[in-house]
Amino acid sequence: MGYVTSLFARKMVTAAGDTIDGAAHLRDVGIDPDAPWDPKAMIPAATYYDMLERIAAEVDVTDLPVRTGASMRLDEYGALGLAFKAATTLGASYARVERYARLWTSVVEYELRSDAHGTLFVLHRPGERRLGMRLSNEATLAGAVSIARQVSPVPVVPLEVLVRHPAPATIAAHEKWFGCPVRFGAELDGILFSRETLAQPNILGDVGISRYLVSQLDKELSEIADEPSLVAQTKSAIAQALSEGTPKMAEIARDLGLSARSFHRRLSEHGMSFQTLTEETRRDLAEGLLRDNGHSLAEIAFLTGFAEQSSFTRAFKRWVGVTPASYRKRHARL
Incomplete structure (x- = not known):
């Protein structure tokens, strides 16, 4: 069974607000609600999905993934968040995610794929498309755009967002957040960007700092190999x-x-x-x-x-x- 960072669970609970007993939901998945947030602390992916489904039984979660994704902050992601900032272009930032996402999760892989209209940032997550996974995938896609907007000097608006599972009752919140068409029932989960968007230089892009951070990420990756x-x-x-x-x-x-x-x-x-x-x-x-x-x-x-x-x-x-x-x-x- 794979793992995801406990940061994702904390973010979902926080986005749900006072309508749920967030501390109880966190304790149920083995997270101390009073402990410092640590992206390196992992929980089983199935346990995370279970938690999301319990929340969905209590409140309307239609736009919960969008609100969660919008709350993602690069400063909360340790060395990988810093490396995303320090990459010279947005495309290089996403390449860091493609290479080092194992530091966040062992159940998702990312791929940058050339497309006739631009470049796709694809999310690969195998397994049953249960509700918890669907909510997690939507939050991941929203979060991917959120962190891009934190490093780009110009507004980041995808050409299209693709989601494999069927649409919720309304997708108004999704399309408002992404600023583009969101197509559910697609053949993959991903975000289509124009080549011009990914070629934009990042605000804090720095070759020297980037090189140092990549060496740190390589070290972290080797430490979890066993x-x-x-x-x-x-x-x-x-x-x-x-x-x-x-x-x-x-x-x-x-x-x-x-x-x-x-x-x-x-x-x-x-x-x-x-x-x-x-x-x-x-x-x-x-x-x-x-x-x-x-x-x-x-x-x-x-x-x-x-x-x-x-x-x-x-x-x-x-x-x-x-x-x-x-x-x-x-x-x-x-």
Whole structure:
């Protein structure tokens, strides 16, 4: 399962305003609402989508992605935000996103693609087009324009915005924000820019600073290269320990040959927490066992580390939005 920066979740909750209990939504996905905002702190993408769908059940989210995207600020993105500013042209800025977006997310890739009418900035995000993903994609496209407007000396207006999923009830807020046609039900998710727009020099473009920041980004990228291995080992160890109850970080660290302090530091360097990985492992294991039909609900509760079936039911409904019994029944029909 992929990850996204916790910054995206915080931005969505903030844009939703006082109509929701933002702190509760953040805690539900493992984010301390009182902690400093850290773009390197990651949460599972599916957990993020779940949160967006819970918000959508409470309030009208038609223009929430647009408001979220409009609130994006380059200063909140660390070295990648600075490198976007320091690139010499807007096209070079987007090239930085294409190359280093892995620092923000492991579920999205970006591509600059030549088009007969200009250049497409394409968003690639595989997976089911569930509501949470659709909202996230819309916010990502709006955010891509927002950060462009922060570095360009002239107004940035795309030629067209393309969105793969069907349109919401109204797209007035979308077209007002982008300042161009927004075509839903398209063949891809992306933004079409004129070549002249991407050739515009950036306000703070600087070759020397840009070169330095790129070296820093290369370093950051290399530091997360071992993440899948660490995550896979940790989740495997957690899964094996769950039948004895909720595992403790010190015990898992010992199983992996690490001190608790070193283990915590290595997870933190990748923007992850032991709590988040434990929750994700429990959820993945529960969903797999429920689809298998070989275990009773009480057995699945035990195998996923819960002392009581009622506790498992409450946790599973928080993760997925339905009870374990409903989830099993739904997948039995597929």
